Amino acid sequence: MGKLDGRVVVITGAARGQGEQEARLFVAEGARVLLGDVLDDQGEALAKELGENARYVRLDVTREEDWTAAVAAAQEAFGRIDGLVNNAGILRFNELVSTSLEEFRRIVDVNQTGCFLGIRTVAPEIAAAGGGTIVNTASYTALTGMAGVGAYAATKHAVLGLTRVAAVELAARGIRVNALCPGAIDTPMSNPDGVDPEAVAGLYRKVVPLGRVGRPEEVAALALFLTSDDSSYVTGQPFVIDGGWLAGVALF
Template sequence: MAPKDFENKVALVTGAGSGIGREAARAFASRGAIVVAADLNEGGLAATRDLIAELGGRVLTAPMDVSSEAQVRELIARIDKDLGRLDVAFNNAGITGQAHRIEDYPTEDFDRVISVNLKSVFLGMKHQIPLLRRTGGGAIVNTASVAALTGPGGMSAYAASKHGVHGLTRVAAMENAAHGLRINALAPGWTETPMVKEASAQNPGFAELATSAIPAKRGALPSEIAAAAVWLASEASSYVMGQMLVVDGGMTIGG
């Protein structure tokens, strides 16, 4: 049985309607948290809600767009009004965007990826930090990627957004370390979620090639990445601040 170390704590998870976010929402709920599951995808959120209900966990769903400041502000105000506190925020929603060389990358698509992956983390933290601090501190975990450390060809917007998440995380950690609020980033490698399955379907053979190049010879299960997010949000990592935890089956070991 999972320890109940998040009992009565409020954990906000974005991108909770699929993949890593769904597994993290389940993991926080199984450890006693009241989960606020946010996502654009209402069907995905309903499925996450049902999975958490099966565990006997507590969850509120919030259909919203993480790149809209009005919607982020409204969500945090609702958490404050209905639950009175915030202890954990896992800013995880993201998209890959298209694959094109920089000279061919449509500028509006570049803007969209930056907005969903990077501006959302800024907006999330901007509105989460005052509530987290007012209600006793806690932890923020932001999802970056191994693309925060590398320059995957064709993925300029994605890599730039994830490098940006790493930088924002460090600044936020520095600003809040003395205030009982720890902020870290998580850098997953290849993870078997719908995001990756979609990309592989567009490029047959790529998944096999990519996973055979990973030292572990397989992609991660979403639950393996979620476990690292929960650890970063838990008291077990109480002295870890401003770091980016790479969870990639050894993908980046060789440089």
């Protein structure tokens, strides 16, 4: 018996990285999953691999019409929606004074506005199904600052604010809302330039108390906890998964 038997969950940014691992784990735990992404080839291949309990739909989280279409696709395929994982996001490395307005707005559009649109569009469907869960992907940087990722950190602080407000507003409708706050996770987004994995690992061995970069499967396991009944009395909270990075830097 799976932890998500009978549930239908929409996952954004599901074609690779954390979203892919969340989709794999959720299906393994009995859920039917709508995979949303703009990486069509990867998303369609993953849905095909996962079988009849998965469907792929192109979902640009910045577009209202894409969200409307995604809800319609989930309803047509599975008849209901019980959960949402707002996983889609982008990361750009730049100091604030060198960040163009265009770049800043693009990061806000995907990370912050995309999360807002997901909550606004999908929450009524979850409520209509009798309640459920929303998991928003924030970041370690939602709780601190980090040089070089100012625009990204700003949006993740905003995601955490949205999470807390949504948790309060949606509680009466039977919807729990929580936030994942990953630190350094080994995904294509965190290493867009394809830096040697051993070099990346060496960096985090120096600063993360647990001495390694995180795995997307570990983030997926936390998303499962927040989507399942194991977290039935938890809402409005940030859950840090960072190997101890926020607790303090390991220098030796």
